[in-house]
Amino acid sequence: xxxxxxxxxxRAPPPPAGSPAPPEQPAAGxxxxxxxxxxxxxxxxxxxxxxxGAGSVAIPLDEVTRVLLGGEPTQPxxxxxVRDVRLPRAVTALLAGAALGVAGLQMQTLFRNPxxxxxxxxxxxxxSLGVALVVIAAGSAGxxxxxxxxxxxxxxxxxxxxxxxxxVTTLVLVLSRRVANPATVLIVxxxxxxxxxxxxxxxxxxxxxxxxxxxxxxxxxxxSFAGTTWSDLVVFAPAxxxxxxLATAVTKPLDALLLGERYAASMGLRVGRxxxxxAVGASVLAGTVTAFCGPIGFLGVAIPHLTRGLLRSSAxxxxxxxxxxxxxxxxxxxxxxxQLPGRDATLPLNAVTALIGAPVVVAVLLxxxxxxxxxxx
Amino acid sequence: xxxxxxRRRSRVVLAGLDLALPAGQLTCLLGPNGSGxxxxxxxxxxxxxxxxxxxxxxxxxxxxxxxxERARRLAVVLTxxxxxxxxxxxxxxxxxxxxxxxWDGRLGASDRAAVAWALAATGAAxxxxxxxxxxxxxxxxxxxxxxxxxQQPAVLALDEPVxxxxxxxxxxxxxxxRDLAHECGLAVLLTTHDLDLALHTADILWLVEPAxxxxxxxxxxxxxxxxxxxxxEDLALxxxxxxxxxxDGVTFDPLRGTVVADTVPLASVHVAGDGPPAIxxxxxxxxxxxxxxxxxxxxxxxxxxxxxxxxxPQPTSSHDTxxxxxxxxRAALPDLAAPHPHAPSGR
Numbered sequence: 001x002x003x004x005x006x007x008x009x010x011r012a013p014p015p016p017a018g019s020p021a022p023p024e025q026p027a028a029g030x031x032x033x034x035x036x037x038x039x040x041x042x043x044x045x046x047x048x049x050x051x052x053g054a055g056s057v058a059i060p061l062d063e064v065t066r067v068l069l070g071g072e073p074t075q076p077x078x079x080x081x082v083r084d085v086r087l088p089r090a091v092t093a094l095l096a097g098a099a100l101g102v103a104g105l106q107m108q109t110l111f112r113n114p115x116x117x118x119x120x121x122x123x124x125x126x127x128s129l130g131v132a133l134v135v136i137a138a139g140s141a142g143x144x145x146x147x148x149x150x151x152x153x154x155x156x157x158x159x160x161x162x163x164x165x166x167x168v169t170t171l172v173l174v175l176s177r178r179v180a181n182p183a184t185v186l187i188v189x190x191x192x193x194x195x196x197x198x199x200x201x202x203x204x205x206x207x208x209x210x211x212x213x214x215x216x217x218x219x220x221x222x223x224s225f226a227g228t229t230w231s232d233l234v235v236f237a238p239a240x241x242x243x244x245x246l247a248t249a250v251t252k253p254l255d256a257l258l259l260g261e262r263y264a265a266s267m268g269l270r271v272g273r274x275x276x277x278x279a280v281g282a283s284v285l286a287g288t289v290t291a292f293c294g295p296i297g298f299l300g301v302a303i304p305h306l307t308r309g310l311l312r313s314s315a316x317x318x319x320x321x322x323x324x325x326x327x328x329x330x331x332x333x334x335x336x337x338x339q340l341p342g343r344d345a346t347l348p349l350n351a352v353t354a355l356i357g358a359p360v361v362v363a364v365l366l367x368x369x370x371x372x373x374x375x376x377x
Numbered sequence: 378x379x380x381x382x383x384r385r386r387s388r389v390v391l392a393g394l395d396l397a398l399p400a401g402q403l404t405c406l407l408g409p410n411g412s413g414x415x416x417x418x419x420x421x422x423x424x425x426x427x428x429x430x431x432x433x434x435x436x437x438x439x440x441x442x443x444x445x446e447r448a449r450r451l452a453v454v455l456t457x458x459x460x461x462x463x464x465x466x467x468x469x470x471x472x473x474x475x476x477x478x479x480w481d482g483r484l485g486a487s488d489r490a491a492v493a494w495a496l497a498a499t500g501a502a503x504x505x506x507x508x509x510x511x512x513x514x515x516x517x518x519x520x521x522x523x524x525x526x527x528q529q530p531a532v533l534a535l536d537e538p539v540x541x542x543x544x545x546x547x548x549x550x551x552x553x554x555r556d557l558a559h560e561c562g563l564a565v566l567l568t569t570h571d572l573d574l575a576l577h578t579a580d581i582l583w584l585v586e587p588a589x590x591x592x593x594x595x596x597x598x599x600x601x602x603x604x605x606x607x608x609x610e611d612l613a614l615x616x617x618x619x620x621x622x623x624x625d626g627v628t629f630d631p632l633r634g635t636v637v638a639d640t641v642p643l644a645s646v647h648v649a650g651d652g653p654p655a656i657x658x659x660x661x662x663x664x665x666x667x668x669x670x671x672x673x674x675x676x677x678x679x680x681x682x683x684x685x686x687x688x689x690p691q692p693t694s695s696h697d698t699x700x701x702x703x704x705x706x707r708a709a710l711p712d713l714a715a716p717h718p719h720a721p722s723g724r
Contacts, residue, residue: 112460249480251481251482252475252478252480252481252482255472255475255482256472256475258460258461258462258464258472259457259459259461259469259472260455260457260458260459260460262424262455262457263453263455263457263459265424265444266422266424266448266451266452266453266455267448267452267472267473267475267476267528268444268445268446268447268448268449268475268476269444269475270444308462308463312463313463314461314462314463314464314468315464315468317481317482317483
């Protein structure tokens with residue numbers, strides 16, 4: 001048989017330092033990734049403009065542009081609508097989508113479970129509990145759940161949501177290390193979520209009575225990108241951006257975790273530390289989104305799968321930015337649909353995201369069944 | 378490099394070991410199922426701490442080593458299912474560069490050269506562009522070995538690397554590992570329960586002889602399972618392979634180097650003739666439960682290129698196939714079987 005040296009063209013590892021490196025393999029699909037990136041960016045800009053222009057009052061795009069550039073629109077009210085209502089809404093949707101997409105990706109890899117996401121595993125419910133506790137304690141008389149709170153209270157709400165999210169993430173993570181079956185983990189997460197939600201409902205109904213606040217809480221439960229103001233975004237945007245940056249910094253550990261924790265450890269990864277970093281990042285992302293937009297379902301589970309399909313990759317260096325971008329685009333689109341442009345009514349955001357996300361979940365389940373084993377990614 | 382180690386799991390599996398893994402050799406850690414092979418391998422690889430004693434890698438305690446440094450010296454192939462999603466084989470091998478790359482995992486020129494080398498050395502280069510979940514078991518093991526090689530380790534530890542691979546592929550993989558040890562100076566340690574394969578390819582055997590019929594006493598150090606070290610042939614001759622693998626109704630046959638079923642022969646048969654026709658006829662007759670002997674026997678088979686002739690208590694017959702020969706032997710057996718003291722008569 002041919003010797004190793006013949007086959008490898010080299011005598012022994014390590015290869016000589018001066019040996020010419022083989023040319024980098026062309027990316028799978030050639031132009032696929034640049035095209036996908038360009039398409040997503042174009043869709044992002046288009047959807048932001050549409051979000052600013054469309055709604056119960058339609059505002060022409062040139063007027064929107066004029067407001068964005070600091071000019072005076074033909075109708076003074078449009079300036080307020082664009083600047084103080086729709087721009088926060090667009091920024092919220094963009095950040096929330098990016099955050100949920102990345103949080104879903106992180107949890108899918110962390111749990112080695114293709115159907116993990118903040119909503120399904122009860123992490124959003126944990127965040128709800130944190131929000132409810134702070135809102136009740138703060139006793140604000142506003143008509144939206146979070147909106148209208150003073151800055152310290154807003155920070156408190158976001159922090160409590162992240163803590164609540166982190167508590168449930170930790171709980172499910174501990175449980176998932178004891179039960180091997182991914183489906184069992186999902187069901188445990190689902191039940192944890194229902195339990196926490198029930199607690200929150202009891203708490204909120206007992207404390208808030210029947211007034212505007214309870215209506216606001218119920219509306220918050222439907223999910224919305226429309227409830228945030230600039231004063232909320234002062235807290236939400238830095239928190240989400242920081243957690244997204246953290247996510248881009250821990251892509252290499254996530255790649256290693258694709259092979260399982262023992263392989264990851266054998267390659268020099270400090271698994272415990274990586275797990276904490278990823279769990280903290282995902283909890284902050286899911287928690288802050290829940291605090292400001294309510295518990296939003298399906299985006300977290302669907303976006304990573306859409307992104308993998310689009311980029312044809314499992315490398316987190318590509319997937320994290322990809323999920324952020326796809327998440328922003330999908331969330332903007334869902335928010336736009338929920339606003340029912342041209343009508344006074346709005347749809348519950350969770351109804352729209354369910355219509356987008358549920359088919360993806362079913363497709364993943366069918367693929368798993370066909371593969372007859374859990375394909376983590 | 379030296380290894381000392383002991384066994385764990387709040388249940389002592391193996392104790393009092395003093396083993397050294399030599400560079401440039403293929404060492405097979407061989408033992409029956411459940412004898413603690415994998416536990417020993419994981420302990421030596423620093424994946425679980427020993428209950429007592431230490432495992433050293435080039436003089437440093439493998440558990441205390443900085444994880445990255447350990448990963449640059451020692452790589453593993455595990456039995457863990459790799460759910461690789463959309464990863465290509467090339468991506469998977471590139472993950473082996475983990476202990477060398479910076480925080481973002483980007484590959485430099487030396488990383489790509491190491492990946493290319495690992496793929497070429499394992500013959501996995503043609504697989505690089507294919508998705509891992511589309512590979513056969515043998516191809517996947519090849520790629521996992523390439524991934525481990527990409528870590529450029531001094532020690533390669535593999536847990537049951539050929540357990541789910543068909544027999545020709547097993548031999549290929551073990552030859553590959555032996556070549557890697559011999560030509561690249563790697564210390565290769567692999568666990569297997571495949572006795573034949575280990576006897577045929579290992580430079581050195583670490584044979585786990587399980588404790589027999591002994592109540593396991595927590596923490597006691599004495600006469601429990603032990604590990605014998607030596608060339609496969611030495612261990613076979615000294616009889617420890619026979620002791621380790623003897624079981625209910627099977628024994629290790631030192632003449633043939635394999636485990637055979639203990640049976641009382643139904644009858645004796647002499648096979649005359651040369652070459653494959655005689656060898657395969659003898660195998661078939663043994664499978665049928667007859668003892669093939671050199672001396673005179675009441676059944677005699679003569680093998681030739683043209684066919685097989687059976688002489689015995691019944692009229693001499695000629696057969697074109699071994700299947701035909703066997704059915705004639707079966708027909709002849711009732712006349713031959715010595716009346717067994719406890720068997721019902723008239724068999």
